[in-house]
Amino acid sequence: MKNVAIIMGGYSSEYKISLKSGEVVYNHLDKTKYNLYSIHILTEGWFYVDENKNRFVIDKNDFSVTVNGTKITFDVVFNAIHGTPGEDGLIQAYLQLLNIPQTSCNYYQSSLTFNKRDMLSVLKPYGIKTAISYYLNKGDVINAEQIIQRVGLPCFVKPNKSGSSFGISMVKESEQLVPAIEKAYVEDDEIIIESYLKGTEVSVGVIKYKNDTIVLPITEIVSENDFFDYEAKYEGKSSEITPARISEEEKTKIEDVAKRIYTILKMDGFSRSEFILAGGEPFLLEMNTVPGLTTESILPQQAREAGISLNDLFENAIELALTRNKF
Incomplete structure (x- = not known):
């Protein structure tokens, strides 16, 4: 049986959500097919x-672990x-150097x-249509009028590299802009300010x-x-x-553009892209390459609607990672 490392957690504000995602993956994979390690x-x-919640330190030299005198290495990593x-x-880059396949896209993507x-x-x-945007780096002069x-x-102020809506604000009045920028800088030293698009927000999984x-x-x-902020995503404040x-x-347009983006970027594994459908046209907001995998998360909901069980979804990701030539 293949040894599967399910990696979870991370160094960002999203680590608690990631631990939940990893637990769901662990609980839904077939333990008669794989040796699973959280x-x-x-x-x-x-x-x-x-x-039993016992902790064993991972050796970062080769991504192995020694348990009761036995060294364990991994055939594949579920990210x-x-x-x-x-x-x-x-x-992804670290695992590629170690020649260990993993389930998400490559390091560059x-x-x-x-x-x-x-x-x-x-x-x-x-x-690809996007909102009008303005970029700031920490230390830049803030010209609110400009x-x-x-x-x-209104407009949106977002950390450039962050997920789960941490640090995002909707700014309706000019005096709210600087506090929103300061909030975003808590999460990242680069921010993106985008025009408000009035329309229907949709989320599209491409895998x-x-x-x-x-x-x-x-x-x-x-x-x-x-x-669609943190409360809306994780605390039931949305439908x-x-x-x-x-x-x-509209469905055809969104499907076409979502698949086209996946292909242009030479993606692999899971992706979930967010769009605003404004005036019948899809405008891209962002793409997630390790989307939430809890039972309440959007990608698992979409897979269920497509007739794909979580077991099949996760197993497919492992089998594809084992067979595709990444190196």
């Missing part, structure tokens, strides 16, 4: 955590880390998609499944708050409707 990658260290170092390319500004810049020449003249009000690139059923996001209540024409 690996917690945390700021205080990397550990194999057994079912369930949201944020750094699992979604920004660091873990991870790094590119994690950086919202860079990803949108790469996609613009391909005609920013508002460019993006208008490799049995060697085909497939678009999962589209989810419509209806937030009770001003936007997630799958399939989305959109026309067949």
Whole structure:
């Protein structure tokens, strides 16, 4: 049987959500097919955590662990880390150097998609529609008038490299702009300020499944708050409707652009992209390459709607990682 390391946790504000995702993966994979190991990658260290919550330190030289005198190495890594170092390319590059396959996309795609500004810049020449944006780096002079003249009000202020809506604010009045920028800087030293797009927010999963690139059923996001923030995502302050209540024409447009983005970026593994459907046209907000995998998360909801069980979804990711030639 193959030894599967399920990595979870990470160094960002999302680590608790990642631990939940990793636990769901562990609970849904077939233990008669794989030897499963929960690996917690945390700021205080990397550990194999057994079912009795005992911790064993991971040897970072070769990504192995010694348990009761026996050294264990891994055939494949299931990546369930949201944020750094699992979604920004660091873990992918490390594992590639060790020649250990893993379930998410390659290090370059991870790094590119994690950086919202860079990803949108790469996609613009391909005609992918995006919101009007303004970029700031920590230390830059903040010219509120210039920013508002460019993006208008209301607008969104976001950390450039962050997930789960940490650090995001919707700015409705000019005096709210500087506090929103300061809030975003807590999460990242680069920020992106985007114009408000009035329309329907949708989330689209695109995955490799049995060697085909497939678009999962589209989810419509209806937030009770001003936007799809942390509360809306994880504390029940939203409705997630799958399939989305959109026309067949809109559905086709979104599916086409989501699949096209996946192909342009030479993606592998899971992806979940967020769009605003404004005036019948999809505008890309961002892409997640290690989307939430808890039972309440959007990608698992979409897989269920498509008739794919969590067991099949996770097993497929492992089998594809084992067979694709990454090195």
